[in-house]
Amino acid sequence: MTETLLPPVRIGKAAVGALGMLSLSTGALESVVTPTLPLLQRELDMSPAEGALLSIVLLITGALVTPLAGKFGDRYGGKRILILLMAVVSVGGLVSALAPNLPVLLLGQVLQGAMVGALPLSFIVVRKNLPAGESKVAIGVVSGLFVGGGMVGTLMAGPVAEALSRHWMFALPTIAVIGATLLVHRLMPNDPPGRSDDAGIDWPGLLLLSGTLVTLMLVLALAPDLASRPLVLCALVVALAASVTGWVAVERRAAAPMIDLRMLARPAIWKACALTFVICLGTSMAVYLVPQLFDETGDGYGFGASATQIGFFLLPGAIAATLAGPLGGIGDRRFGSRAVVTAGVVLTAASLVALAAVHTEVWHLVVGKALIALANGLCVTAMMTSTATSVDRGDTGIATSLILVSRVLGYAVGGQLSGALLTAATPSGSDVAAESAYVTGFVIAGAVTASALLVTRTMDKGVKG
Structure with a gap:
């Protein structure tokens, strides 16, 4: 027909x-x-x-x-x-x-x-x-x-x-x-449906990926409370390993996998996924810790800010993230994707370490958060551009889905790690986390982000315009 x-x-x-x-x-x-x-x-x-x-x-x-x-x-x-x-x-x-x-x-x-x-x-x-x-x-x-x-x-x-x-x-x-x-x-007028995909939807892959992400979140969220119950924690870790193993096996055999893991064998793709995960992990720790520190009421740290004040303090970061997209595109064309990603990684890591050392004034956190948001936007833009131009047109959607999963995992692990640090550092019956938890969180985030430089140095320089 x-x-x-x-x-x-x-x-x-x-x-x-x-x-x-x-x-x-x-x-x-x-x-x-x-x-x-x-x-x-x-x-x-x-x-x-x-x-x-x-x-x-x-x-x-x-x-x-x-x-x-x-x-x-x-x-x-x-x-x-x-x-x-x-x-x-x-x-x-x-x-x-x-x-x-x-x-x-x-x-x-x-x-x-x-x-x-x-x-x-x-x-x-x-x-x-x-x-x-x-x-x-x-x-x-x-x-x-x-x-x-x-x-x-x-x-x-x-x-x-x-x-x-x-x-x-x-x-x-x-x-x-x-x-x-x-x-x-x-x-909006209706758009005509396209041709049906004979391979169908990868429902098993979707369900196993959902189980993997949910189990990972439970492990990270409950780890501080389950430290005294190691058997429960071990059971969750085993369930996580089983979900990951099952998902990988299903995706490798599926006729039309939700996420084609075979593409990870390509250097450009696994490098982009690794960078995305690491950079988003570091960024997400700042995204979580900075508002918490604005709200904190510790002795000599924190500002006891209201929700309204926190919103205003975070606004420069939102503006910086908006500007990062076009700036990343311009930088990619002029200097190449490797240069832009490297600059973004260095700026993010330096800002995180600076926040660990200096966080006694509101402007310290406002400026640090804005620089991290700007650097993250530069990195994401350059990596997406680099990935899109390194694969065939027909593989762009598959490559993008791998980047998306890497991004989600990075944000999930970073956010939950930050929450676990603050939970473990909050004494029973108190709402105030120890300052050392914030310092530790920023240092870990900075060190993890800096490790991305081991990958960026092996990237292609990218096309310069």
Whole structure:
């Protein structure tokens, strides 16, 4: 049977504007946890390790949803899957808004993680319905509004949580997401489904990867409490090893694996994955520790900052991350990817070590966090560019999925390690972690990040323009 390809339906500015509003509202919803994490820990009686789990569970869901979203979008139509994912995100936002305790809030964040897969789908919809030149502009607008939404969420979360309640800081952006989703549904034309993938979906690989990530999070989150129960900890470690072994075996035999591990044999790919994991691990430790130190009320350290103040203190870092993308692209063209990644690694490691040594003034943390965010953005941009140009066009999606999993693992391990350090250094009956835990965390993060230089020196220089 011959498949008839219909010409795309040209979309107007209103449809692009609706996608932009959706991107802005999802960016705001995604970012409300970071500045208010200390407040959430107090209100829900969470340990630092549990707080770290809350801060990264959305990203884990996103890593699992994103490759499926692309396949389903091709099979059933990008708009249809986008609307379904945003319905899941809206439910997740409402669950988070109504959550009375940590387990329910974690469930809400798991559902909200569908937004990570929804953003690339919006790009696909735009590309199907606009000429190349106009689609680039539209994608730039949607991407920029997502980043802008992140800044809005960072700034509004604290004031809303303190003036109203933590429930409203989830509810308000969720209401905006629901409204924007309805506009997209009304204004965006349907895109025709593509050809079905005969190989189908790698469900066993997805389930085993989910089990691996969940077990890893449990091991890292519960390690401080399970130190006195080594048998339970050993059982979790064995379960983790079994999940990893099973996942690798399934992916190597699958006709269309969710993540093609054979590509890891390519030097450019395994180096990019190793660098992504190490750099994101170091960065995520700063992402978790800096807001905690702003909130801390120790003797001679910490600032007792409110959630509103923490949001303002984190804003320069969000701005630096926004600028890092275009700066990384310019640097890659002019100096090559190896130079940009090396500079980013050195800047990140130096900033982390500096934070370990000097953290007695607010500006120390503000500047250090901003430099780390800038350096991380430079590294990610250069590595993605280097990876995309080192494989065939048909392998770009596979290579990107490997980078995504490496990124998630780095953020997950770094965040949970930081939470475990603070949990272990908090005396029973106290809410104040020892200053040595922060120093140790920053030093470990700096040392791990610096180890990336062993890999960067073997990278190709990259193309200079």
